Amino acid sequence: MTQTFTSQFDQSMRDYYDQRSNEYDEWYLREGKFADRLDTDQWHAEVAQLRERVQHFGHGRLLEIAAGTGWWTQHLVRRANVIALDYAPSMLQQTRLRVQNQQMEVQCVRGDAYALPLATASVDGGFFGFWLSHVPLAQLPTFLAEVRRVVRSGGQVMIVDSAPSAIEQQPNVEYFHERILNDESRHQVLKIFHTPATLATTLTPLGKVLDTWTTGRFFCGALVEVR
Ligand SMILES: C[S@@+](CC[C@H](N)C(=O)[O-])C[C@H]1O[C@@H](n2cnc3c(N)ncnc32)[C@H](O)[C@@H]1O
Structure with a gap:
């Protein structure tokens, strides 16, 4: 696999997610270490809002970048032929198992978001959930150029991600968070919070930003037409 962007820090984030896969959904479900977080009802209501958006998105051949455990893939596959990368x-x-359990099919591909293993203009659309917030600001041009390369002109890309939900979180700032897994191992992760306004600016290199939104407190999203 070609890799255009690596640093010790980036590799440690990749390792962190590889180790987190069987506990990742606890974040969405507010279970385990996340069980005592405040505003759980609001959280679940906002996750449901995102689900509603994702369920109505996509057609044809769709690339989902940084698909994780397939939390969103299971909705995308109802409308599109999904390549989950x-x-x-x-x-x-985790994605494979989740989709198989629902008698659905997805093509799972191991790959690097910064060097997508797909031909130019080979997909009709793209989706990435909670991934943009991990792309270092210096790497955004490389990542967005890759998305623009593989999604055909006129194709749409949907993004959902974290909004600043605490007073100390500023949008579009690189934060280095310590994350602790259930085995108590500690990891450093880069996180950048977004608002509809910062998404609109950040995503402009992809094409025309058709829509941006917030679910209220926790999440935001955008829809872009690639040009
Ligand atoms: C926060 S999770 C998001 C998972 C999923 N999209 C979701 O919304 O639930 C970030 C994902 O990015 C993946 N990842 C990290 N670095 C990557 C890279 N360079 N290329 C592709 N995926 C990467 C991790 O393995 C992890 O699954």
Whole structure:
């Protein structure tokens, strides 16, 4: 696999997600270490809003970048032929199992978001959930150029991600967070929070930003037409 972007830090984030795959959904479900977070009802209501958006998105051949455990893939496959790409083999295995359990099919591909293993203009659309917030600002041009290369002109890309939901979180700033897994191992992860406004600016190199939104407190999203 070709890899255009690596640093010690980037590799440690990749390793972190590979180790987190079987506990990742606890974040969405507010279970385990996330069980005592505040505003759980609001959280679940906003996850449901995202689900509603994702369920109505996509057609044809769709590339999902950094698909993780397939939390969103299971909705995308109802409308599109999904290629679920992730760097972490254990994440891809979770996606495979989730989709198989629902008697659906997905093509799982191990790959690097910064060097997508797909031909130019080979997909009709793209989706990435909670991935943009892990792309270092310096790597955005490389990543967005890759998305623009593989999605055909006129194709649409949907993004969903984290909004600043605490006073100390500023949008479009690189934060280095310590994350602790259930085995108590500690990892450094880059996180950038977005708002509809920062998404609109950040995603402009992809094409025409058709829509941006927030679910209220926790999440935001955007829809872009590639040009
Ligand atoms: C926060 S998770 C998001 C998972 C999923 N999209 C979701 O919304 O639930 C980030 C994902 O990015 C993947 N990842 C990290 N670095 C990557 C890279 N360079 N290329 C592709 N995937 C990567 C991780 O393995 C992990 O599954």
